[in-house]
Amino acid sequence: MPANNDPTNATTAIIGAGITGLCVAHSLQQQSSEQISFDLIDSAQKVGGAIQSTLSNGYLAEHGPNSILIKDKRIATLLRQIGLDGDNADAELLPARPEATRRYIVQNGFTVAMPGTPTALISSPLFSLKGKMRLLLEPFIGRLQKRGNPQREESFADFVRRRFGPELLASAAAPFVSGIYAGNPETLSVRHAFPRLWAIEQKHRSILLGLIAQQLGAENNPHQLKPSQIVSFRSGMHALPNAIADSLPQKSLHLGAKISSIEPNDNGWTIKWTDQQGKDQQKDYRNIVITTPPHKLSRLALPAKLHQTLQPVFDIASPPVTSLVLGFKREEIAHPLDGFGMLIKQSENSPLLGVLFSSSMFDGRAPDGHVALTCMMGGSINPQYADNDDQVVLQELDKLLGVTGKPSFRHQTTWPQAIPQYSLNYQEKLNTLNTCEQSYPGLHLAGNYRNGISVVDCMLNGLDLGKKLSRHSSTLH
Ligand SMILES: Cc1cc2nc3c(=O)[nH]c(=O)nc-3n(C[C@H](O)[C@H](O)[C@H](O)COP(=O)(O)OP(=O)(O)OC[C@H]3O[C@@H](n4cnc5c(N)ncnc54)[C@H](O)[C@@H]3O)c2cc1C
Numbered sequence: 001m002p003a004n005n006d007p008t009n010a011t012t013a014i015i016g017a018g019i020t021g022l023c024v025a026h027s028l029q030q031q032s033s034e035q036i037s038f039d040l041i042d043s044a045q046k047v048g049g050a051i052q053s054t055l056s057n058g059y060l061a062e063h064g065p066n067s068i069l070i071k072d073k074r075i076a077t078l079l080r081q082i083g084l085d086g087d088n089a090d091a092e093l094l095p096a097r098p099e100a101t102r103r104y105i106v107q108n109g110f111t112v113a114m115p116g117t118p119t120a121l122i123s124s125p126l127f128s129l130k131g132k133m134r135l136l137l138e139p140f141i142g143r144l145q146k147r148g149n150p151q152r153e154e155s156f157a158d159f160v161r162r163r164f165g166p167e168l169l170a171s172a173a174a175p176f177v178s179g180i181y182a183g184n185p186e187t188l189s190v191r192h193a194f195p196r197l198w199a200i201e202q203k204h205r206s207i208l209l210g211l212i213a214q215q216l217g218a219e220n221n222p223h224q225l226k227p228s229q230i231v232s233f234r235s236g237m238h239a240l241p242n243a244i245a246d247s248l249p250q251k252s253l254h255l256g257a258k259i260s261s262i263e264p265n266d267n268g269w270t271i272k273w274t275d276q277q278g279k280d281q282q283k284d285y286r287n288i289v290i291t292t293p294p295h296k297l298s299r300l301a302l303p304a305k306l307h308q309t310l311q312p313v314f315d316i317a318s319p320p321v322t323s324l325v326l327g328f329k330r331e332e333i334a335h336p337l338d339g340f341g342m343l344i345k346q347s348e349n350s351p352l353l354g355v356l357f358s359s360s361m362f363d364g365r366a367p368d369g370h371v372a373l374t375c376m377m378g379g380s381i382n383p384q385y386a387d388n389d390d391q392v393v394l395q396e397l398d399k400l401l402g403v404t405g406k407p408s409f410r411h412q413t414t415w416p417q418a419i420p421q422y423s424l425n426y427q428e429k430l431n432t433l434n435t436c437e438q439s440y441p442g443l444h445l446a447g448n449y450r451n452g453i454s455v456v457d458c459m460l461n462g463l464d465l466g467k468k469l470s471r472h473s474s475t476l477h
Helices: 019-030 073-081 118-123 129-136 156-164 166-181 195-204 207-215 239-246 304-309 383-387 390-401 426-439 455-476
Strands: 012-015 038-041 053-056 059-062 068-072 093-095 103-107 110-113 224-233 258-264 269-274 280-285 287-290 321-329 341-344 354-356 370-378 409-415 443-445
Touching: 012 019, 012 269, 012 280, 019 038, 019 073, 019 239, 019 455, 053 409, 059 321, 059 370, 059 409, 068 073, 068 455, 073 224, 073 455, 103 166, 118 129, 129 166, 156 166, 156 195, 166 341, 166 354, 195 207, 269 287, 287 455, 304 426, 321 383, 321 390, 341 390, 354 390, 370 383, 370 390, 370 409, 426 443
Parallel strands: 012 038, 012 287, 103 341, 287 443
Antiparallel strands: 053 059, 068 224, 093 224, 103 110, 258 269, 269 280, 321 370, 321 409, 341 354, 354 370
């Protein structure tokens, strides 16, 4: 027999305690209204989803994200509220070292620094004179003409080629797409995968002129934090989900839960699950927020009709990615490792997507006299490289960075379906999500396959959704 409905009767069930679900819960908690209670239900034994860290032998290995870019005051506020940022010297918040602003691109087998200023661009060997001249033409390029086909989606690659020319695509923009999405620029939709870039073109026509207008403060974004900051946390990225979870009422956290049914009822939803102790649970909720990734959403015990309608969402491609953290003695690497890391041009035919210089980015990632490298492999273009063996990786590291020794530390995480791709048919997925939410009152579908894949995007989406739910709840009382 399932346990009776809890008399406190939470109004919202949040399925998935990754960063999106945690931020929905945090936002609901901040409204501090007794009526707005919630349960956060996850099948895993730990919170955080993709955000996990391992500390071993003096090395700190990230399984998923290594850093976040804070450029929004709402994120800075949340970090203070959960105690990760404070005036004390041992606060968890860990800004990246100054040299982390330098990023390398691998071209013709060599690491070349990405130009960070217009002057550096003029002398950079990354682009030919013709390529540089083409960049300067960008302010004169018009918006995309969709003659006869208003629905046509433009790929990120076509967008960059049209506005900046093919060299910028090959030498900087495409490697950047590997770094963010592990994706293929030819199949990602610029409108959905890079909405801010797309919006600049819509508003200003020219990206360069639009960026200058933003720099000059001509646009008023009340949430913008200046300067933006790349950060992690002293004990690793997992400090972020852990601190949010610690700040929530512990009775609302249900880890290790096996959900057996999710069904609509007259007033909302009924969820049945088996808890960590093997006890059957059943509860009614007004709202249900599902934040599992698309491939996990397909395996949830949803009503048959909803499951059928959601099929296009289940089909969102998410290529595999492996994150391999290797530790070496400092003297075993010839490269100065004076930067964030290196991204690799596709024409290099490398078995790696890129390498983060983890111990150069942040303090405390390797023991004294040692360094840590995080190799990213796989992705949309070469998914088979997610299975590289170490010999292949070490040969490539030797070729690109002069790595000679044997690693003294190794930690590997393979994500079989790592990052959802906002591809050219993404509008169909969005339409499906909107249709399902309209057809099933109280249903909310969130997570990194909607409104951005970065940790910060997931956090902002979670905070916004929590606010929306609490506003809605208060109007019902
Ligand atoms: C290798 C890698 C590197 C990355 N690097 C960066 C980076 O440097 N910076 C950055 O900003 N972003 C990065 N990202 C992206 C970012 O980490 C993710 O997009 C984000 O963490 C996703 O959060 P989420 O809450 O939406 O989903 P998830 O983290 O996937 O959480 C979903 C949760 O749902 C739970 N769940 C699944 N099935 C069920 C079920 N049946 N019942 C109950 N619960 C269930 C899971 O256990 C999980 O806790 C990276 C991602 C990867 C994979």
